[in-house]
Amino acid sequence: MSDKQKVSLLSNMNMQTEILESLNWNEEKCKELMSYLDKTLNDDILSHPTVVLKEINEMFGEATKQIIKKAFDAYILATNLHLSRSDCEH
Numbered sequence: 001m002s003d004k005q006k007v008s009l010l011s012n013m014n015m016q017t018e019i020l021e022s023l024n025w026n027e028e029k030c031k032e033l034m035s036y037l038d039k040t041l042n043d044d045i046l047s048h049p050t051v052v053l054k055e056i057n058e059m060f061g062e063a064t065k066q067i068i069k070k071a072f073d074a075y076i077l078a079t080n081l082h083l084s085r086s087d088c089e090h
Helices: 003-022 027-041 049-060 062-078
Strands: none
Touching (some): 003 027, 003 062, 049 062
8 A cells, every 4th residue: 555545544534533523423424424425426417515515514513514624625725626727628
């Protein structure tokens, strides 16, 4: 296993633990959240992240929303989606 894979695995475990803790260690709620995220993020019509976060807050609470927001922010930075470009062809 490469160092990058180890960091990714540890990061994933850390996030899973944070999510479970935010849900008071309720594994069923965690499954519901994962199912919601899977459906929402793989839907044919994408929802804006602010809409997803609002729904997560309503369904799972503020603490869980903040953890998912942190994951969204990390993804945005890692993929350079935070850079606005007018020369993008897509």
